[in-house]
Amino acid sequence: MARKHAANPTPPARTTNPVPDLGGEQPGEFTGRYLVLMQTDGMKEGLQIIRAATGLGQVCNAADYEDGAVDMAESDAAEVLVLDQLSIAVVDTDPTQAGSLLAAEADDNAILAVEPERIIHAISAHENTGTVEFPFDYLKGYRDAVNHLYDSLTGAPGESGADFAEAAMDSARLTWGLQATLVGQSRFSGRGIRVAVLDTGLDLAHPDFAGRSINSQSFVTGEAVQDRNGHGTHCIGAAMGPKSPPTGVRRYGCAFGSEIFVGKVLSNQGSGTDRSILTGINWALTNKCRVISMSLGARCRPGDPFSQIYESIAQSALQSNPGTLIIAAAGNNSRLPNGRRQEPPNPVSHPANCPSIMAVAALDANFRIAPFSDGGINPNGGGVDIAGPGVSVFSSYPMNQGGHTSLSGTSMATPHVAGIAAMWLEARGPGTPAQALWQLLTGNARRMALPSRDVGAGLVQAPQ
Amino acid sequence: MTVTKLLAVNVKIDGDYLDRLHEVVGKLQNEGFVLSESLDAIGVLIGSVPAAALGKLSAVQGVSAVEKSRSDYHTQEP
Known part of the structure; x- marks a missing residue:
């Protein structure tokens, strides 16, 4: 399934990294972090595995913020951002440690998949980046990556994927x-x-x-x-x-x-x-x-x-x-x-x-x-x-x-x-x-x- | 006085008979069909017929279908 990748400059405070070597074809731009999909009932075990594999300790949990409105400055400082509604941890680590995570993925445990975090730009630019308002565009990037993970795991083409959701609203230019x-x-x-x-x-x-x-x-x-x-x-x-x-x-x-x-x-x-x-x-x-x-x-x-x-x-x-x-x-x-x-x-x-x-x-x-x-x-x-x-x-x-x-x-x-x-x-x-x-x-x-x-x-x- | 009820009908002419449309129309008229419009591009005659004679029209040679005219079409908004 085709995904939108950007020709636009990267958003502020996010650096574009070369494609991490996680095997297979990985087109697109990446943040240098990794998305780790865990079993919904295995979040605790999953975080332990992440800690063991990467040695990372500073965890920021979206559940600690009202309505999931994560303070992005705090989450940027954290090494692991936990999005428990999505059963996903965003892990700030280097490719070597990511390799350890991949090994964990291969075992039969709470880690279902590991994927490099993609940079996905919104169709309409969100210029108001200076506020503490939750950056939905950024969350959309997570959602797309989750869809990709789901598709990879199930072999499903992702019929109700992000491409559809993006198209389902009148824009300033098009119905x-x-x-x-x-x-x-x-x-x-x-x-x-x-x-x-x-x-x-x-x-x-x-x-x-x-x-x-x-x-x-x-x-x-x-x-x-x-x-x-x-x-x-x-x-x-x-x-x-x-x-x-x-x-x-x-x-x-x-x-x-x-x-x-x-x-x-x-x-x-x-x-x-x-x-x-x-x-x-x-x-x-x-x-x-x-x-x-x-x-x-x-x-x-x-x-x-x-x-x-x-x-x-x-x-x-x-x-x-x-x-x-x-x-x-x-x-x-x-x-x-x-x-x-x-x-x-x-x-x-x-x-x-x-x-x-x-x-x-x-x-x-x-x-x-x-x-x-x-x-x-x-x-x-x-x-x-x-x-x-x-x-x-x-x-x-x-x-x-x-x-x-x-x-x-x-x-x-x-x-x-x-x-x-x-x-x-x-x-x-x-x-x-x-x-x-x-x-x-x-x-x-x-x-x-x-x-x-x-x-x-x-x-x-x-x-x- | 007897009032004859007329039904509005559409008559489809078989494509093979379109070059003999006159003939077909004549036979239909003999059965009581009153022609109001001939739509050549689609091979349809629009007209009316006494209710009692409706069944006879489809038996006319060169006629492929006869249907009562509908007037219950609407825009398709819910």
């Missing part, structure tokens, strides 16, 4: 979803790819979309494309919002180079009919949109079959040359009144339940399935295919309603997949067939430690 899907670091923007979002329309005067190629059409009788709901503007933002929003907010959109096709198929009240949706799909296909995003659905019950008509349309679109990928929200009908997710979840909604339509589930910033997100209950294609960021998703909103807001739903996860699909088309060439695009999305999704019933192939990832 958590763009970090988790690797959109923020991608070279691609979906340049020139036509993406249709069939929804409640778009705030056509929104400054974040000024200068963009926008084609729009309303298929709702008596209503203009102008979005008076907000949902459509939010979805289009997540799929294709700008690289650097002129409004000064963090980046929230995936395919900023794509051509925007706005098909209004849901009313300003957020509801719609087959007539509007089918007409919208027809329009998007006529305009050679390569990706169609539909953050809409109608509830299904267990045992309901999928629509033959939608399936036939999606299958033809997928199989034509170069073809079009239709993506739809898995549905939001699985949250119980107490806020938890029902078990089993409600089945994937129509039309996402069609085998040839890519059904998108919603994950939260902690990479758990969203409690509302529907699951693959019905057979014959009614499964979830992929997952996207769908809880507390920041994106554009009509200017007369604030300009931006955070929303949750499989509605929000879906346009992330659509935007990333456009990025893959740019990356692999615009002639890439839609069927291959389906494989690129699912094949490159980040596997999650969650049932495929809930997340399909996993979390969608952008090409790099």
